[in-house]
Amino acid sequence: MxxxxxxxxxxxxxxxxxxxxxxxxxxxxxxxxxxxxxxxxxxxxxxxxxxxxxxxxxxxxxxxxxxxxxxxxxxxxxxxxxxxxxxxxxxxxxxxxxxxxxxxxxxxxxxxxxxxxxxxxxxxxxxxxxxxxxxxxxxxxxxxxxxxxxxxxxxxxxxxxxxxxxxxxxxxxxxxxxxxxxxxxxxxxxxxxxxxxxxxxxxxSTLTLYQYLETIDYPRDEQGEIQAMIHPQLQFRDYQPLNPGDPMFLTLDGQAIAYQGKSTVYPIFINEAAYYEKGVAMYLTQKQMMDLAGNL
Amino acid sequence: MxxxxxxxxxxxxxxxxxxxxxxxxxxxxxxxxxxxxxxxxxxxxxxxxxxxxxxxxxxxxxxxxxxxxxxxxxxxxxxxxxxxxxxxxxxxxxxxxxxxxxxxxxxxxxxxxxxxxxxxxxxxxxxxxxxxxxxxxxxxxxxxxxxxxxxxxxxxxxxxxxxxxxxxxxxxxxxxxxxxxxxxxxxxxxxxxxxxxxxxxxxxSTLTLYQYLETIDYPRDEQGEIQAMIHPQLQFRDYQPLNPGDPMFLTLDGQAIAYQGKSTVYPIFINEAAYYEKGVAMYLTQKQMMDLAGNL
Structure with a gap:
């Protein structure tokens, strides 16, 4: 090594x-x-x-x-x-x-x-x-x-x-x-x-990894102003499975917005303060199991 | 009214x-x-x-x-x-x-x-x-x-x-x-x-009030640099009783610093981010019961 x-x-x-x-x-x-x-x-x-x-x-x-x-x-x-x-x-x-x-x-x-x-x-x-x-x-x-x-x-x-x-x-x-x-x-x-x-x-010998898939921004209006918040059921649930149809955002006037993807993902950096200006509400990742015995 | x-x-x-x-x-x-x-x-x-x-x-x-x-x-x-x-x-x-x-x-x-x-x-x-x-x-x-x-x-x-x-x-x-x-x-x-x-x-008719008593700053060195953090046992315990001898701060090298006051107090604004620059680690308050029937 x-x-x-x-x-x-x-x-x-x-x-x-x-x-x-x-x-x-x-x-x-x-x-x-x-x-x-x-x-x-x-x-x-x-x-x-x-x-x-x-x-x-x-x-x-x-x-x-x-x-x-x-x-x-x-x-x-x-x-x-x-x-x-x-x-x-x-x-x-x-x-x-x-x-x-x-x-x-x-x-x-x-x-x-x-x-x-x-x-x-x-x-x-x-x-x-x-x-x-x-x-x-x-x-x-x-x-x-x-x-x-x-x-x-x-x-x-x-x-x-x-x-x-x-x-x-x-x-x-x-x-x-x-x-x-x-x-x-x-x-x-x-x-x-x-x-x-x-x-x-x-x-x-088995390592659990979360691999980056994509970036999700907050719903915004034409001026770029945020129209929805992280849904309370998703807040602080980094690394937990998010399934199609699960609530993802809550609009300021109280409407839930569901995750529209086709498969289960694992969000991270949910509601990170520094990422509002970067257009990031969370990252979606894929959960992977890696057998290190075959990789080292 | x-x-x-x-x-x-x-x-x-x-x-x-x-x-x-x-x-x-x-x-x-x-x-x-x-x-x-x-x-x-x-x-x-x-x-x-x-x-x-x-x-x-x-x-x-x-x-x-x-x-x-x-x-x-x-x-x-x-x-x-x-x-x-x-x-x-x-x-x-x-x-x-x-x-x-x-x-x-x-x-x-x-x-x-x-x-x-x-x-x-x-x-x-x-x-x-x-x-x-x-x-x-x-x-x-x-x-x-x-x-x-x-x-x-x-x-x-x-x-x-x-x-x-x-x-x-x-x-x-x-x-x-x-x-x-x-x-x-x-x-x-x-x-x-x-x-x-x-x-x-x-x-x-009885109102519980927390009345401001005094401001507590972080322990600092001669240059004003913070030498201790809010003790883990005090973090997030706003409005809870702090008794003489209870841990208040933890130095960066792991030593607990106890509250030295003479009576029980009720800290608020514990570890408020915006108050570091104001020299405030928390405010101490006194818990009071007020009978509104006699005050209105």
Missing amino acids: KKINRVAIVGGTHGNEFTGAYLIKKFEKLPNLIQQPSFETLTLLGNPQAFAAGRRYIDKDLNRCFLHTNLQDITLSSYEDIQAKAIYEMLVQKGQSQVDVIIDLHSTTANMGLSLMLGSHHPLLLQLAAYLSSINPWVKICWTQPEKGSNFLRSLCELGFVIEVGPVAQGVLNAEWFQKTEELIYAILEFLERSNQGLILDFN | KKINRVAIVGGTHGNEFTGAYLIKKFEKLPNLIQQPSFETLTLLGNPQAFAAGRRYIDKDLNRCFLHTNLQDITLSSYEDIQAKAIYEMLVQKGQSQVDVIIDLHSTTANMGLSLMLGSHHPLLLQLAAYLSSINPWVKICWTQPEKGSNFLRSLCELGFVIEVGPVAQGVLNAEWFQKTEELIYAILEFLERSNQGLILDFN
Whole structure:
């Protein structure tokens, strides 16, 4: 298995997602907590100005600034564009990633528990996902198609992934999720250490994955104004089956709107605050079982 | 009892508190829902630019801009200062309030249910509070000392009050709280109609009130950085008794900090997102029982 030499833990990529930002503050003061014998662990507060302002971003979403062409474009000079370039300079040199793993810590107002959002199907990530799933019932694993030309921070190295924690309101430090996330980080670092030592940790050979299918926006009028809310029966039911005909939205004047799809799906990021401006009420995923014995 | 001629319902005074803002949108489209035979009901979206931006405010907190001297100060020209002056012009003429009641709709990340925040001890408000408490278990009543020189929007008329709804994350439209708040507004308007007609609605003669005592900030270091979080045992326990010695905060490195007061208090606004920048981790209140029979 790939040898891990350096791991970067990033928090506060969005300034009002306090769980990750304050974990970085803690690890900066107590670096021994995240050191392992066989690799180095770095920490990075992703968006310090947005964190200081208690906002997601100052000018634009930092976690959409990492497209390679944008990083090379000197005309892009917003605060987040400059910050993205600085992070790139720190983590990548001469096109080569200087870290083997990026753990980018986020929070969400959706009921996502501890979700690992994978952008790569690397066997080590799948094994890590299976291990974490087997030891922690809060862990869920999502993936998209392998990233090419991603604009996410995690794309700066092959083994980059996001941890989404929630439900947590923006701008709130929730002790319970802070502690759950902290424990998850220690489990990840321990897994990587064991992997470096060639020790295999026990895990279920069957991994449950939620694969991205499509984006659903809120019903809107011609001016783009939202006309319906997440239906109360769907609110906080991330990762639960949504069947054709199940209520999905409730209009402001009280009419239910049903899910019109042809098959059962598993919504995630239901009612995520930061996605209203992106035209996203939820993502639909497909639930998959993967037999790792045949994939590793 | 005082005759009510005009009622103003205000939402979106804070742009990312969507419950009230979208109720205003609904009432603008369906004004019959809030009309009563004996009085007129107006609606007002408090901070349209902040609502469009999905932020609490653009330049400063609008709900701290209504101090009389500030409204008269032409050198104050931030977006919210100008908006406050426009609202004042709309609701007050020649120093006389043009509305008899202001209902200012807010939401909070704290577990406040449906909280009426009273700034006046007017008998009609106490009677309304008692009526709502008796018909709806989510209703809680808070008050401060009678306001003199308040900077709140509600202070623009004698019978102004705030409704705080939560827990709801900032920037999120939650259908359940939207519906609960809507029902509460109808109950308030019905009460005012009956009062105008001289009809007394049944209510408990004993009213439970939570009176403001003091503000508690997060433990911070010399640079002002937060060193501790709301303790998990206190999170979401607004209106529950906090006894001397009970855990109040948890430091980032895991040490509990106990409440040091001498008597039992009832915290509210626990971990409200918008109050981090104001140096408020919670407010402490005293629970009081008031016999309305002797006060009306």
